[in-house]
Amino acid sequence: MRPLELCLEGFTSFRREQRLDFSELDLFAITGATGAGKSSLLDAMTYALFGTTTRSGKQVSDLASQGSENLKVQLRFAVGSAQYRVTRRWRFRPKSPENKVILESWQNGVWETLGTSIVAVQNTIEQILGMDFDTFTRAIILPQGKFDEFIKGDASKRREILRQLAGFEIFEQMRKEANELAKLLKQEREMVERQLTELSAPTADEVAQKRSQLLSLEQQLPQFDRAIVKAQKALDEEEQLFSQIARWIELRQELAKLNASSAEMTILAQRLERAQAANHLQGDWALVRSARSQYETAESAATLARERLIKAHSELAAEQQLLDAAKAKSEVLMPQIKAREDALAAAKVYEEQRTQLETEVALAQKNQQEKIRFFKAADKELQAANNKFQGAGFRVTQVAAMLQQYSPGGKRLEQLHQIAPLLMEFQLVAKQQKTQQQQLDKSIADRERAQHNYVEVATNLAAAEIKLKKCGNELEATEAANTESTRLESVATVRMSLSSGDTCPVCGGVHPESDRLPPLPSSNIVDVADLRRNLTIATQVLQAAQIVATEGKSAVSSCQEKELEIGQTLKLTGEKVAELQQQITQIVETSQWEVLQLQQDLTMLKEIDRQYRETEQQFQLASFEYENLQQKFNFALAIQAAKQQEYQDAIAESDRRQQQLQSCVNALYKITEYQPYAN
Incomplete structure (x- = not known):
């Protein structure tokens, strides 16, 4: 991510709008006094991207300038070859502050809106940057205070800070x-x-040898069964004989005890004799009494021992007879006893096998319990992975269904994007054409009105000229009449001053008699002041009419020139409109189109394409999550199958050991003729 331009207003110490251009910078440092706002620039970038900072958290009001109720931060940044612009606005409200955000992308020379929802914009920015707020503040911007702590801290502290910063x-x-x-x-x-x-598994040779022995023993089993039955009978007889022998041994032990008691009785008799000899001694009276009592006790014991001895001798004789009979019978049963001893040896071997098999069965059962515990844990993990996998599959299906509801703009959207500037230019030129047409119509109306006025003015001018000529003619006629009248008056005056026979000063002739002269016409001098005034007025009216006519003619000429100029401009504008129409028609491949409809189609297709792109991104993310969960599910399924196989192997092993143990026990029961066998 590379910042290109940062614009902030009402943000901490930047009360007024400030704009910083980083597009021409590669490596730079931000310096300034404490409180100048160095960290605020980094906080502004962080806030523009994620809507929060490390210092203020979600409290945006702490970032607003003191006394300011509005905050605005705009960051233009580049990721690869793509440019984005995110703008965040905050406005104070008593109940709940207002937060607005808009994310735009630079495409085809215009800014296209990617989202206006806070959550959607946040998710889109995280996808564009490939990191969330925690990763950004750990990997890109080191929080204030951590650097100083990192520099001054010891090695363990620095490692801890690096672990915290890097996550x-x-x-x-x-x-x-x-x-x-x-x-x-x-x-x-x-x-x-x-x-x-503990199992100490035998070798292959031992197994083969044991198998051969097992086959041999299985072939000899019927003989063993018959021999065991005979041996059981002989064993019962021997047990009776053994019990008689044990009884005889007990009697011999009692006899030996009685013989030992006879020697003691002899000693007691001697002591009694010595005690009687010393009876005369009073000092030993108590001893004598004690010896007497002992003697009496010994005598009674001797009597009882004699009786027992006699009885033992008689019993010994009887037992001796029985012993002789038993020996004779034993000689007869010796082969059977030998067979029984062999059976007992075989039973001992089976007993050892049974003991070993019991240990192996216990170990196999313990292993089976552990395997079932592992299997249950793996099955539980498989169920959890399956639930997540099914949920991801449902989300993929849901997003795929949503994706089917939309479609990309395709060729039509490309055409509309291509003609968008042409449509704007076409609207502007069409508007200009309409304005110019209105101006032309107005110019034509003005020209017609000017021509009409000019005709009226020309008519007035002709009338004024006629009136002026008339006034001039009247003035000239009147002045000529007045001149003639003046001349006549002068003639009359000269005639009246001449007498008959006087030389005429005018013609130089002789003045005749008065009665011989023709009579003079009467003279009437007319006052020409009014006529002169009328002539002056007519002249002024003519001059005014001439000025108005000149102005009218100029106005007509001006209107004609303006009309011609507007007509030429309108012609050029019409040609431009026709050219734009032709270009748009070539692009949209139809001559039946309207600007408003195309603009509505562009807006609609842009919205549909945006929804399709967003849904496609969601589908890609859901598919990626689905594939990851599918891998985890397959891994858990493989683990569960392996654990299940191990559990089944443990069950089979336990069953095999149980069968071996049961076979061994059955063999022991057969050897002992199904009688309890003492270990």
Whole structure:
């Protein structure tokens, strides 16, 4: 991740909007006095990406400038060749502050919105960066205070800080779990080794030899059964004989005791004689009395011993007879006893085998219990993995169903993206064309109005010229009449001043008689002031009409020029519109289209494509999780199958040992003719 531009406003010490451009920087350092806001820039980047910081946590209000109720941070960054822009806004509210976020991507020269939901944007950013907040603050930005602690701390402290920053606790936990698992596996291995040692499995030659012996014994079993029956009868007789012999031995022991008692009685008699000799001694009276009592006791014991001796002699004689009979019978039963001894030797061998097999059965049962415990644990792990696997499969199916509801924009969206700037330009040019058409219509109306006004002004000008000419003619006629009247008056004055015969100063002739002169016309001098005033007014009106006519003509010319200019511009605009229409038609491959419909289609397809992309990302994540859980499930299934096989092998081994033990016990029962056998 590479920051390109950071814009923040109302963030800690940056009350006003500040914009920092990192696009041209590779390696740089942020320096400044304490409290200048160095750490705030890193906090702003962290807040823009994850909506929280290491210093404030989720309390965004702590990041706002003092007294500010609004906060805004915008970060533009690049990941690989893709550029993204995330903007976060916070506004204070009494009940619950308002948080807004928008994530955009730079595509085809425009910023396209990737999400506006806080949770969705957070997940998208984590996917883009490939790390969450904890990993970012541990691997990218070292929290404030940790660096100083890391520099000044000892080696163990630095290692602990590195473990905390890098998140190595999980490896420590994995190490502990691995050690525990290793201990369990080691114990299991040692137990198996002990079992193998205790089992002391025979070699292949020994097994073959034992099998041959077993076949031989199985062939001899009927003979053994008959011999065992005979031996059992002989054994019963021998047991009776043994009991008689034991009784005889007891009688001999009693006789020996009686013989020993006779010697004691002799000693007691001698002591009695000595006691009687010393009876006269009063000092030994008590001793004598004691000896007497002892004597009496000894005498009674001797009498009883004599009786027992006699009885023992008689019993001994009887037992001797029985012994002789038993010896004779024993000589007869010696072959049977020999066979019985052989059977007992075989029974001893079977007993040893039974003891060993009982030990092996106990070990096999113990191994079976351990295997079933391992199998249950593996089955439990398999069930958990299966539940997770089924859940992931359900999520994959659900996301796949959602993915089927959407479809990518495809060629149509590419066409609409391609014509989007053309549509904007087309709308602008069409709007200009409409405006220019309105201007042209207005110019035509202005020109027609100017022409109409010019016609009226020209008419007024012609009327003014006519009136001016008329006034001029009237003035000239009046002035000519006044001149003639003045001349006549002058003539009359000269005539009146001349007498008959006077030389005329005008013509130089002789003035005739008055009655001989023609009469003079009457003179009437008209006042021309009004006519002059009318002429002046007519001249002014004409001048004004000429000015208005000139202005009207100029206005018509101006309107014509403007109309021509607007017409040319409108023609160019129409050509541009036609060109844009042709380009759009070529791209969309149809001439039947409308700008509004295309824009609506673009908005709709962009939204559908965005939903499809988001759902596709969710499907990829769900598929990845499904594959991982499937691998874990397959691994757990393999472990469970292995444990189940081990458990079944243990059951088979235990059953085999039980069968061997039962066979051995049955063989013992056959040897003892199904009588209890004392170990």
